[in-house]
Amino acid sequence: MAYTKPNEAHGPRLAGLGPRGDVELDSMLEMAPYDPTPYYNWSFPDRGRLEIGSASHRDAFCRLLTDTYNPYKPAVIPWPTLSAEELARLAALPFWDTAVAIEGRASLRMQWQADRLDDRVIADALSLNAAEERRHKEVLHNMLTFYRIELGPEPVYLPPRDPEFGFLRTGFGECINSFFAFGLFDMARSSGFFPPALVETFEPVIQEEARHIMFFVNYVAYRRKRLGLLKRLWFDLKCLIAIAEQFASRIGMAIETRRRRGKVKSNFLTAGANSVAKGFSKRTFFQLCLSENDRRMAGYDARLLRPMMMPRIVALMLKFGRA
Ligand SMILES: [Fe+2]
Numbered sequence: 001m002a003y004t005k006p007n008e009a010h011g012p013r014l015a016g017l018g019p020r021g022d023v024e025l026d027s028m029l030e031m032a033p034y035d036p037t038p039y040y041n042w043s044f045p046d047r048g049r050l051e052i053g054s055a056s057h058r059d060a061f062c063r064l065l066t067d068t069y070n071p072y073k074p075a076v077i078p079w080p081t082l083s084a085e086e087l088a089r090l091a092a093l094p095f096w097d098t099a100v101a102i103e104g105r106a107s108l109r110m111q112w113q114a115d116r117l118d119d120r121v122i123a124d125a126l127s128l129n130a131a132e133e134r135r136h137k138e139v140l141h142n143m144l145t146f147y148r149i150e151l152g153p154e155p156v157y158l159p160p161r162d163p164e165f166g167f168l169r170t171g172f173g174e175c176i177n178s179f180f181a182f183g184l185f186d187m188a189r190s191s192g193f194f195p196p197a198l199v200e201t202f203e204p205v206i207q208e209e210a211r212h213i214m215f216f217v218n219y220v221a222y223r224r225k226r227l228g229l230l231k232r233l234w235f236d237l238k239c240l241i242a243i244a245e246q247f248a249s250r251i252g253m254a255i256e257t258r259r260r261r262g263k264v265k266s267n268f269l270t271a272g273a274n275s276v277a278k279g280f281s282k283r284t285f286f287q288l289c290l291s292e293n294d295r296r297m298a299g300y301d302a303r304l305l306r307p308m309m310m311p312r313i314v315a316l317m318l319k320f321g322r323a
């Protein structure tokens with residue numbers, strides 16, 4: 001993949017990044033070799049404690065996104081030539097429609113929330129997150145077009161009535177999806193399911209999700225901490241409903257997939273696992289998800305929170321033999 005390097009105006013000075021942040025970002029970039037080191041290893045420059053809910057905590061989790069922005073451009077990704085067998089394997093993956101829809105919906109909900117926030121620091125970082133989701137969708141679109149893999153009609157994404165609740169639903173959904181995607185991606189790499197050139201192309205996309213979910217859990221903790229008791233209880237309830245809804249929809253889709261024996265296209269997780277993880281035990285897969293989850297976030301400031309929901313659930317399942 002061709003990388004370019006952000007110019008000096010990049011990083012914390014992303015103020016003003018609007019709904020069309022990707023376009024504005026593009027115009028801020030200059031063509032030069034890109035150094036991916038901060039993309040994987042980044043710390044907030046101010047030392048000392050980062051108390052949850054403090055202004056420095058907010059600046060740190062926002063700069064986690066803005067300082068580590070990777071300016072790859074979907075339009076110039078050189079898609080590798082695939083053998084007939086590799087192409088057939090890629091085309092047979094049953095989750096492309098869903099993956100495109102997830103990115104489109106995430107982008108809309110994040111931007112919807114960002115445009116309604118009074119805090120410009122968080123709004124700018126969240127706009128960047130939304131722009132990255134749009135870019136994920138573009139990468140997928142370009143890849144499917146290049147390999148002539150047919151995509152069904154894209155759904156119409158409606159803005160949520162409660163912008164924050166929409167963002168919470170997407171954020172917790174990303175925490176679940178990304179945790180498994182980390183393991184699936186590594187499995188696809190090590191098993192040769194994806195050819196190395198394609199793995200390399202998608203690597204920054206997967207790492208972007210690690211940054212996104214770290215940003216999200218820190219946002220939730222920051223927001224929570226700054227609310228009074230009653231509003232905090234209301235916020236907690238919204239989080240719980242969002243989490244329950246995300247799990248329920250995935251369990252529902254898993255049951256549906258099993259019932260229809262892989263004929264539905266909509267199940268991102270189980271369909272992906274069934275296709276890529278053939279021959280791996282569930283336990284091996286879950287262990288890989290845990291280790292990849294840790295590895296992908298290990299290089300970021302240790303004072304920031306990490307998503308713990310999925311690692312804890314899966315660690316418990318492993319401990320008590322449910323996997
Ligand atoms: Fe994404």
Ligand SMILES: [Fe+2]
Nearest residue numbers: 174208209212
């Ligand atoms: Fe994301």
